[in-house]
Amino acid sequence: MTALLEARHVTKVFGGGRFAKTPGTVALDDFSFRVDAEPPTITAIVGESGSGKTTLARLLLGLAAPTSGEVLYRGRNLQSLSREERQRFLRDVQVIFQDPYEVYNPFYKVDHVLETPIKKFHLAPSREKARQLMEETLHAVGLRPEETLGRHPHQLSGGQRQRIMVARALLVQPRVIIADEPVSMVDASLRATILESLRQLHLNFGISLLYITHDLTTAYQISQNILVMYRGEVAEVGDVDLVVKEPRHPYTQLLIQSIPKADPDHPWHGHELPVDPSAPVIAVTHGCKFADRCPYATEISRQQRPPLFHTDERRAAACFLYKESPQLDGTDLEQVMVKPVPVEA
């Protein structure tokens, strides 16, 4: 079956080039990934800053073109969609950005961000119907229309603004929503409500969700599958329960140990990083990219790039510690992903 959205052997290099003095930054390195609309899934993409997760989002949204490889929408290259296909793509794939403050034009009332897609996609035949549609959508994300419509962005809280963004995404009935750090700028007490409204969209409207974050805790809470990225490559991928509970890749282990637990009786633990924080970052041309920070690094991991090893039925890790396991083709991550069964709220 053709995937709704697919990245195939995608590489994205920033800077560099023939005349540049320094080599470019490789944000994504021969990366393959697909998002299916049926059955709807929630997949988390997790990594530190610089791991390429936002670049992946921008490529999938068509906001940037890959240096090599291709991004496909229903089997067609994003860069060469016809006018009709592009219209359909813009409806099917919606985005929620990180910053609920910057995405609004302060001169317009918030109604504007909801009216625009209604006009653009002719979602309502009349003004009354448009108003009704806006109100229904706001209800769906847990907002009261009388408290939101007719206001300017500065009159609303960050949480309300971000939920209006969720409403805007929902309005056009997309098949997939790409949410890039949707709650990182929102207060802790409001985070939960936004994530809950995203999950409700998934459950009630069958929308797939790509949840991009550096926060493993919320990723664990909301998603079925997780993909841990490290410097433009997959470190570990699979069932979120497996990956978070018993991480295999040393990088995933480090990430999980670094989360400050909200429990004073369970102190922060884990191995100290042997790396000097002020050491210059050298472009790794061969070997595992994590080797310089890895307590288990061996000769082989400094020489060769580790492929994905299929360690468990529903998980693969790119680490030579698991070289006894069969290899997994990087273009076939679906094999380890959980096929979601309909879940009740």
Add this chain to the structure above:
Amino acid sequence: MTVLSNGADDNQTARPRMTSSTHYPVTLSPTHPRNVLEVRDLVVHYHTSRGAVQAVNGVSFDIREGERLGLVGESGSGKSTIALALLRLIRPPGRIEAGEMLLDGVDLLSLYEEEMRQVRLAKIALVAQGAMNSLNPVLRVKEQIRDGFNDHGIRMSPRAFEARVGELLHSVGLRREVADRYPHELSGGMKQRVCIAIAISLRPKLIIADEPTSALDVVVQRQVMDTLLAVQEELGAAIILIGHDMGLMAQVVDRVGIMYAGNLAEVSPVRDLFREPLHPYSNLLIASLPSLEAKGVFKGIPGLPPSLLNRPTGCSFRTRCPHAMERCALVEPRLREVQVGRRVACHLYDGEWSRESA
């Protein structure tokens, strides 16, 4: 450790002038370290065309020598305003309306601006939120460290200065070479370490860290926090850690003050707080934390914080509180000690043993 002998000398010469000698008993038992800072009924308002925004509304707390105090709250709860007020860096339209801030017994509000300049960095240092924004992009790291020395009238030979910069950078886990770099050549974590190095350069008694790691990812966050706490311990300085990450607080601080709408809702030792939060807001805040242990439905706190332009009568949390009573709308609860070492501002504890807080 060897960091900064000069700064310490400076402190000692300054201290007799700063401290009233009768304020503290001469003998101090080690279990009762004295207070470095006592804040009493601090009120900060921002005057706008629509009225006064009551950002901090009568906050009182103490911090002991070497103690780690956390201040937690949502945006707009007044936690960063307190940080700025302690340094007297509130700018118009903001104004400190009332209160006392006693550093070693001397009210900071009574100092002349020039005296206050000497207090900043030397006695109270700030590690600000965005490391990338607080460094000067056109100066090398060591020039920015030199600024602090110059402003506090500390002169030293170029060689002594180089050595000192090296020591400072070393104590925050950076190489000596970083001194010659510009901020844009450093990663976010390294910049935040440089900010810490500057903050400790004059051996302050109190470090205020306002969300020092919120722009960093978890791995770097841990490294930077470890560094900050290590230098804090070496200096014996007290630290006020401001943030909204309850997980980080649980790991790092001794006591937590929970801020809500410009007031302290609860001040408790961190273990007590997580074991048995007293204030309904603390309780909901802790319950709303997602964990790696159990999957479940996300529990947010319904409702929104009140407008600080016109506060509701009575308790400011009552509109979101599951235990709100009639009394909550009428009388604003005072922060009172209801268990040993634990203070809470809530009418639920009106009947219990209590001691009006100072």
